[in-house]
Amino acid sequence: MNECADYESGAEARERVRKLIESPSYQQADEDRAFLLRPEMCGVRLQLDFWKTEEILQRHAIEHTVVVYGSTRLIEPQAAEQRLISAQQALAKAPYDPGHARAADVAKRVLDNSRYYSIAREFGRLVAKCCVTDNVPELAVVTGGGPGIMEGANRGAFESGAPSIGLNISLPHEQLPNPYISPNLCFKLHYFAIRKMHLLERAKAAVFFPGGYGTCDELFEVLTLLQTGKIASLPVVLVGERYWRRAIDFDFLVEEGMIAPSDARLLTFAESAHEIWGAICEWYNLHAPIPDQRDKRQAVAAGEQS
Structure with missing residues (x-):
């Protein structure tokens, strides 16, 4: 009877140790992402x-x-040129759509500025x-x-x-x-x-x-x-x-x-x-x-x- 109690006590102890290891408080600080992301740790994160x-x-x-x-x-110019072609094609399909007209105008400016x-x-x-x-x-x-x-x-x-x-x-x-x-x-x-x-x-x-x-x-x-x-x-x-x-x-x-x-x-x-x-x-x-x-x-x- 005592041996069984001792055995059960050992099992309970191992279970408690397992829970301790899995506890957030046991996690090493530099591996604890939740801890590092806390507002109080902003200074550490900056460093x-x-x-x-x-x-x-x-x-x-x-x-x-x-x-x-x-x-x-x-x-880059080639990508800007392709963007303009796509915008113009979309506008041609819906010539009265202000969104497409705006997109075509912006694409023209982007192509012009692609020289930069x-x-x-x-x-x-x-x-x-x-x-x-x-x-x-x-x-x-x-x-x-x-x-x-x-x-x-x-x-x-x-x-x-x-x-x-x-x-x-x-x-x-x-x-x-x-x-x-x-x-x-x-x-x-x-x-x-x-x-x-x-x-x-x-x-x-x-x-x-x-x-x-x-x-x-x-x-x-x-x-x-x-x-x-x-x-x-x-x-x-x-x-x-x-x-x-x-x-x-x-x-x-x-x-x-x-x-x-x-x-x-x-x-x-x-x-x-x-x-x-x-x-x-x-x-x-x-x-x-x-x-x-x-x-x-x-x-x-x-x-x-x-």
Whole structure:
């Protein structure tokens, strides 16, 4: 009888231990997703968001970057042309539908503005091939990692065999990374603040293509940080002067006394990839033509062999 009681007591003990192990309180903190997602753990999540990306960038010796911002909606010319064809076909089937008419008009604008994708792609190539100097060290292209202008810049760097960095962000509607990011330099962050910090952490220049709310938010944040001296001075290049002057009346802000004339000089305009690179070179007092980085390396290697 006692042996049976002892046996039952052992079984009960094992069951209690099983329940203890399965209890949420027993789960190791760094494996407890529910715990990590609690509002009180926001500080920890911010650190994790920052340090994972930072550690990988350090490990791959990414020290200096050119940041490219711009709309996700400015797609490559071929895709834009196909979108216009589809929109026109839909409109032809329902010519009095205002929705189809609006879609066709927007598709025309997207096709016209798809040239910016090509400019971003060419600029990515230029950065990848740039000459290393004391003022402008070897640079890597970094973007927000999404489609549109970001894809164009990453694509240019990728096609040149250079590091191509993408800092994607988690959104309610999933945004996949573009396919032209270096596999070991493709990141997904949760917090916009940490993403913005990483975009500027190593920046030697900030280039803004036409965009909407997100691009404007990033532009004004960069200008505010420069205006207040929170980051070191760097060239800010706005691509497409006509677009930007209509979107934001900088002269009006000066006239109204909202910003100083010197604040308006924190940025410059460009229309082509070479103009963007020229503005960056001018900022760093590089007036000579920039040779191809790969040619320079080959010349150095040839000299060492001889």
